[in-house]
Amino acid sequence: MDELSLEIQVQTLPNNPGVYQYYDKNSKLLYVGKAKNLKKRVSSYFNKDHKSYKTTSMVKKIAKIKHIVVNSESDALLLENNLIKKHQPRYNVLLRDDKTFPWLCIKNERFPRIFPTRRVIKDGSEYFGPYTNFKTVNTLLELIKDLYPLRTCNLKLSQENIESGKFKVCLEYHLGNCLGPCEDLQSHEEYQQNIKKIRAIIKGDFKDSLDAFKKEMHAYAENLQFEKAHEIKEKIEVLENYQARTTIVNPKVNNVDVFSIISDESSGYINFLQLKRGAIVRSHTIELKKKLDETDEELLELAITEIRQTFQSISREIYAPFKVNVGENIKVTVPKLGDKKAILDLSLRNAKQFRQETFKQMKIVDPDRHTNRIMAQMKKDLRLSEEPRHIECFDNSNIQGTNPVAACVVFKNGKPSKKDYRKFNIKTVDGPDDFASMEEVVYRRYKRLLEEGQDLPQLIVIDGGKGQLSSALKALDKLGLRGKIAIVGIAKRLEEIFYPGDKYPLYIDKKSESLKIIQQLRNEAHRFGITFHRNKRSKSALGTELETIPGIGEKTALELLKHFRSVKKIKNATLEEIEEVIGKAKGKIIYNYYQNNS
Incomplete structure (x- = not known):
């Protein structure tokens, strides 16, 4: 395809979070932005007047839009940061490397400290993040501190230094914020066990911690300490929105x-x-x-x-x-x-x-190419000998065994051809018999096409399983068409495609366009058949209730129903009300009929 217009590029953007990039006619990057919804955000640039001269100037230069889809708004923010630093687009605020996002570091030490940092140093330490704001980092650190007291000093706590009595506990110990590993008051094994639990919390496994926070919040609320309850609620919200991993920045994956x-x-x-x-x-x-x-x-x-x-x-x-x-x-x-x-x-x-x-x-740009591609894909997916440019689908509608009818819908080049739709009253079958009804309508449809010399379809779709498919095949046998037209049945439950003579059905990828067209065909046939069936039942009900009255025809009955909406309301109407709609002579007939039969 040639270079697409901006309108088409915007129109086909996804409604996902991600990052968009604007390029000029020379493929020079103008701007990088993030979005919770790419289509809405990018559309806003072209749907309104901008107060800023710079923005107006930039929009005039945009010739091409690229984008990257990510998993979340946070990931979009991180990716935007990376791309701006790497490419430094003309219309973006310049970001320096020292203005990066915070990480949480578990220091590579015998008694590891845990602290936030903006620098990732390859010294064997573990880094988690990056995080899009320090609020999340601080809440995590507070949570960790409440659950597992850790040292904050930078003393070299080797076994030799501790055993020699080189250090003394500090104020943090007396405040209960540290358990005193410097004086061997906390063992190395216990400290490492706590670090293991903390690592799980940072990775997102903090269900127990959340439960404890919620109990604490409810306790404050019951004691009418609403400010403290709100503080805990804010911590819960931050933790519930916390994402333990991001695919956008990962220090474990280098170049x-x-x-x-x-x-x-x-x-x-x-x-x-x-x-x-x-x-x-x-x-x-x-x-x-x-x-x-x-x-x-x-x-x-x-x-x-x-x-x-x-x-x-x-x-x-x-x-x-x-x-x-x-x-x-x-x-x-x-x-x-x-x-x-x-x-x-x-x-x-x-x-x-x-x-x-x-x-x-x-x-939008090349509909013929789009159709050709779909037809080629359907030929492959459905194992056909030729592209199904002309498809016909049959559906029976016989609700509660009354007024059996059938519908045939026609698709040409993957789209409905409504002028070719046909509906059938079942003539040769008594009672509800889906199989016999299917055989009748398929026979009638293709007998007529043969007699009139019209084009036959490349594919017939039968709404139903093996039984309906077998019935349709009997009709094709009678007409000598078996083997000349491809025919399949589609079962509703698992969207299985049945072929003549095949013991096992074919399962097409649920997301494939081939299955979507088959489903659209089936749904359209069902809709068309149900509409015809309802109309027939309404007419049948109309005939039994009103048209059987001597001197009353279809036109008069329709006028009454149009005005009163139901036969019940006609029965309960006064003579004057009925006469006002259909005149005195016929009004008297209707009124007397229901009075005498009430």
């Missing part, structure tokens, strides 16, 4: 390139995330057209080489969903769980999002 792929019948979509010093600094997604049914492995290997050259990447490690051959000097890791898998999942999510937006844009 690495992350690649993922999702493909369909015609293309592969490859996303690239670049991490430097543990932070995501770039996201880029490309589409590769298939020429000879290339595998995902072939497409990904080609894309990795091209993307790494484009962005001049020198990373010696790659994360990928499967093993790829990209050179002897590059380590390929296939993450299965943990932090590395979370980063790979984020990459895959962005590849899927790009594919979805490409389809939306294609549908």
Whole structure:
């Protein structure tokens, strides 16, 4: 596709949290921003007048919009920070490296201290975060301090120094904030056990702590100490919103390139995330057209080489969903769980999002190409010999055994063709018999198409399981059409696709467009059939109640129902009220009939 208009780019953005990037016509980055909802936030730039001259000037220069989808608003904030520092866009406030987000450090010591820091130093210490504000960090530290008293001094508490009596307890010990490991009043084993529990709390496992806070809050409230109760409530809210892990910045993952792929019948979509010093600094997604049914492995290997050259990447490690051959000097890791898998999942999510937006844009800009792609995908998914450009779907409607009818809806090129819809009154079947009714309507439909020389469909869909499918096949046998038209049945419960002669059904991916079109067909046939059935039942009820009265026809009955809304109200109406609607002569007939039969 050619360069898309800004309107289409905005229209097809997702409603997810993420980061957006504005580029000018020369592909120069103008601005990086974060959003809780990408579509709403970006749309706001183009839907209103801006007070700031700079903002107005920037919007006029925007030619292309890129975005990265993330899991949360906090992740969006962190990613925005990384990208601004890395690329320093013209219209962003300049961020210095010393103005970074806070981390929580468990120091690599015999009796570890725990404290907040903005600097990550590779000295064997553990770092958790980063956090988007110090409020979360301070609440966590207060919680930890309340539960597990820890030392705050920076003394070198080696076993030799403690045994020699080099240190004395300080005020923190007397205040109950420390248990005195400096004088061997707390053992190394006990201290380490506390650190283990604290580590679990920082990682997000603090259910017991939350329960204790809630009990404390309720106790304060019962004693009418509402200010203290509110303080505890604020701590609970911060902890409940606390995220233990983020995929955006992770000190355990150093310089690495992350690649993922999702493909369909015609293309592969490859996303690239670049991490430097543990932070995501770039996201880029490309589409590769298939020429000879290339595998995902072939497409990904080609894309990795091209993307790494484009962005001049020198990373010696790659994360990928499967093993790829990209050179002897590059380590390929296939993450299965943990932090590395979370980063790979984020990459895959962005590849899927790009594919979805490409389809939306294609549908607007090039509807024929969009249709061709869907038809090719349906042919593959449903194991057909040709593309199902013309599909017909049948549904029986016979509620409570009355007024049996059937409906046939027609889709052409994946869209409803309502002028070709047909409805059937069941003529040869007595009573509720879905199988016999299906056989009748399928036979009548294609007998007529053959007689009139009209085009037959490439695919027939039967709403029902094996029984209805078998009945439809009998009709095709009579007409000599079996094997000439593909036919499947779709069962409602598990969306199973049944084929003639196959013992086991086919299960199509629940998110596939092929299944969505089959479901749309089935739902449309059901809607069309139910509407016809209701109309027929209404007319039947009308006939038994009013049209059987001598001297009263359909037109008069409809006038009465239109005015009174129900037969019951007609029965209870006065002579004058009825005469006012249909005149004196017919009014008297209706009134006398219900008076004599009441």
